[in-house]
Amino acid sequence: MRIAVISDIHGNRQAFEAVEADIARLGVDATINLGDLVSGPVDPVGTIEMLMERAFPTIIGNHDRYLMERPADKLDRVDSFVAKKLNKTHFAYLRSLPKTTEIEGEVYMCHGSPASDVEPWLDNWWTGRTTTMPDEASVLKKAEGVEFPVLLCGHTHIARIVRLRDGRLIVNPGSVGIQFFHGAPDARYALLERHAGKWSASLRAVAYDWDAAANLALKHGFPEWTDALTTGWVGAEGLF
Amino acid sequence: MKLAILSDVHGNLHALDAVLDDIAGQGVDATLALGDFLSGPFDPVGVADRMIELDLPSVRGNHDRYIVDGREDDWHVDAYVRSLLAPRHFDWLRSLPLTAVHDDTVLLAHGTPRDDNTGWLDGLADGNAVLLSPEHIEREAAGFPYEILLCGHTHVPRTVKLADGRMVVNPGSVGLPFDSGSPDAHYAIIEKRRAGWTVSLNSVPYDFQAAANLAIASGSPKWAEVVTTGWPKPREL
Numbered sequence: 001m002r003i004a005v006i007s008d009i010h011g012n013r014q015a016f017e018a019v020e021a022d023i024a025r026l027g028v029d030a031t032i033n034l035g036d037l038v039s040g041p042v043d044p045v046g047t048i049e050m051l052m053e054r055a056f057p058t059i060i061g062n063h064d065r066y067l068m069e070r071p072a073d074k075l076d077r078v079d080s081f082v083a084k085k086l087n088k089t090h091f092a093y094l095r096s097l098p099k100t101t102e103i104e105g106e107v108y109m110c111h112g113s114p115a116s117d118v119e120p121w122l123d124n125w126w127t128g129r130t131t132t133m134p135d136e137a138s139v140l141k142k143a144e145g146v147e148f149p150v151l152l153c154g155h156t157h158i159a160r161i162v163r164l165r166d167g168r169l170i171v172n173p174g175s176v177g178i179q180f181f182h183g184a185p186d187a188r189y190a191l192l193e194r195h196a197g198k199w200s201a202s203l204r205a206v207a208y209d210w211d212a213a214a215n216l217a218l219k220h221g222f223p224e225w226t227d228a229l230t231t232g233w234v235g236a237e238g239l240f
Numbered sequence: 241m242k243l244a245i246l247s248d249v250h251g252n253l254h255a256l257d258a259v260l261d262d263i264a265g266q267g268v269d270a271t272l273a274l275g276d277f278l279s280g281p282f283d284p285v286g287v288a289d290r291m292i293e294l295d296l297p298s299v300r301g302n303h304d305r306y307i308v309d310g311r312e313d314d315w316h317v318d319a320y321v322r323s324l325l326a327p328r329h330f331d332w333l334r335s336l337p338l339t340a341v342h343d344d345t346v347l348l349a350h351g352t353p354r355d356d357n358t359g360w361l362d363g364l365a366d367g368n369a370v371l372l373s374p375e376h377i378e379r380e381a382a383g384f385p386y387e388i389l390l391c392g393h394t395h396v397p398r399t400v401k402l403a404d405g406r407m408v409v410n411p412g413s414v415g416l417p418f419d420s421g422s423p424d425a426h427y428a429i430i431e432k433r434r435a436g437w438t439v440s441l442n443s444v445p446y447d448f449q450a451a452a453n454l455a456i457a458s459g460s461p462k463w464a465e466v467v468t469t470g471w472p473k474p475r476e477l
Contacts, residue, residue: 022438122421132368133421136471161443162421165469183361183371183400184407186439200424200445205399207436232401233374 001194003107004031005173007154008061011040011082012177012229013047014216015187018208019176026191032103034154035061035111037094039240040177041222042213042229044082048090060097061111061155062118068094076240081220106199107192108148112155115142122172123158131158131181140164150192150199156180157236159188159203171201178225178239179232185210186232242431243346244271245411247392248301251280251321252415252467253287255425258446259414260294266429272342274392275301275350278333280416281460282451282467284321287415288329300336301350301393302357308333317477320458345386351393352380361410362394367473369396369419378402388430388437395419395474397426397441407437415451416463417470418477423448424470 004023009016023031033056038044051058060068066079068091075083099117100110113119121142124132139162143151151170159174174188186205193200210230217225228234244263249256263271273296278284291298306318308330325333338356340348350356360380362369381389381402389408396419397412412426420426424443431438452464466472 018435130365130368130370132365132370133419136421136469139421159441160421161424163424163443163445163470181371182398183374183377185401186399186436191440198445200443202440202442203397205439205441207433207438209435231403 002026002028003103003192004028005034005152005171005190005192006031006176007034007173007189008036008157008175008177009033009047010036010063010175010177011038011042011044011047012213013043013050014210014213015177015208016047016050018206019187019189022204022206023189028191030103031056032107032109032152033058034109034152034173035059035117036063036154037061038082038086039063039067039079041078041081041217041220041225042177043216045085045090048086048093052090052093057101057103057109058097059101059109059111060094060099060117064094064097065117078222078240102148106148107150107152108146109152111153113142113153114146117155120156121153122160122162122170123156125156125158131156133160139170143168143170158182159190161201161203169199169201174203178228180228181235182232184232185230241343241345242266242268242429243342244268245274245390245409245428245430246271246414247274247350247411248276248395248413248416249287250276250413250416251278251282251284251287252451253283253290254447254451255415255467256287256290258444259425259427262442262444263427268429270342271296272346272348272390273298274348274390274411275299275336275356276303276392277301278307278321278325279303279315279318280455281317281320281458281463282415282454285324285329288325288332292328292332297340297342297348298336299338299340299348299350300333300356304333304336305356317460341386346388346390347384347386349389349391351391353384353389354380356393359394360391361398361400361408362396367475369394371398377408381406381408397428399439399441407439409439412441416466418466419473420470422470423468
């Protein structure tokens with residue numbers, strides 16, 4: 001059993017296509033998606049149309065929720081740009097997606113933590129412009145009562161693998177579409193594999209045409225995204 | 241070109257053999273090793289014999305150097321390992337260079353190319369591993385015009401891209417996964433494709449309890465906790 005886990009595409013179709021090509025080359029039984037599908041200035045419409053066609057098991061992230069819940073004047077600049085581009089079919093697709101789900105009793109999917117789509121799980125999330133591993137107690141607390149062999153989360157854009165003392169694996173695949181403060185612009189995703197009943201994971205970094213993505217962000221009026229897209233050194237502050 | 245990268249085995253033969261098994265199924269052109277092979281209260285002699293037999297392109301780590309040369313504040317674990325080794329093991333350790341170049345494309349280093357005891361990608365802030373500045377990372381890479389720059393030492397798996405496109409990759413630790421939140425053995429696969437290099441940071445479950453039992457038997461319970469949980473920080477050793 002081999003599953004590709006993607007998350008936080010943030011409307012970056014170029015990055016998504018490169019990840020999809022890498023997944024196709026490896027061969028998987030399924031691809032699953034942890035949300036924040038479209039909130040970015042590269043190509044949100046192209047991205048959501050690809051996602052609707054693929055129909056992967058998918059959950060929504062906090063930005064997908066904002067697009068559905070918030071009135072136009074309460075959206076941040078990026079989500080406002082995206083909301084104007086999406087049509088009714090796109091919104092109907094977003095509304096059809098759950099906040100959490102599971103695959104065959106084996107794999108649990110959430111965007112932030114099981115309790116919240118904005119709560120970071122496997123990273124202290126660029127406090128003071130650093131990202132660090134949280135302590136064991138805080139990681140474990142958020143996993144309480146979620147009894148699946150594999151627990152998946154996204155949201156922080158920091159790829160990490162934790163294995164709890166009880167054997168449960170927690171994986172954040174990182175972000176396909178926008179890299180925050182870890183020093184590489186490559187698109188990130190994860191591969192889950194089950195051998196002899198035991199799950200393991202690997203974190204993949206894939207080169208793609210980030211200059212093309214940055215040019216689209218610039219063309220759409222978001223010059224602050226170009227450094228973030230082409231270097232991976234920029235934090236999330238000021239992008240949304 | 242497809243390469244497997246392993247580092248920081250720290251005497252853990254159970255973890256090393258699990259990683260070598262995993263690599264055997266990956267179809268790589270070569271496996272490269274980045275030092276700190278022996279310093280751990282597990283099975284350092286078994287690891288040394290395995291590495292001598294495999295004869296992989298390898299560089300020495302700071303602890304490999306300490307085992308050979310000694311140092312003022314010698315680690316009790318380095319002294320323990322030194323007491324177990326035979327002359328052939330010392331000869332092998334002495335043969336390991338500070339840096340090596342594979343296929344004119346890939347530089348192997350343990351810490352940085354100039355210092356086996358300096359972290360290239362990560363430093364410590366309040367005891368936590370944090371990504372160092374782009375200025376530090378670029379400065380340590382100056383003068384090494386290879387597409388891929390490999391390092392270990394920090395035990396933090398990480399890939400960073402320099403401004404000119406070169407990539408620095410740390411595969412994490414095979415045998416001593418401190419501050420990682422996982423007991424699994426870590427290594428990396430890098431592969432050159434048309435669009436550039438793809439990096440896979442892998443983690444392999446193995447029989448960590450067998451390794452922990454060796455640490456307990458040699459009187460190092462904290463090392464047993466590191467290999468069974470992955471949570472203790474380096475200063476706790």
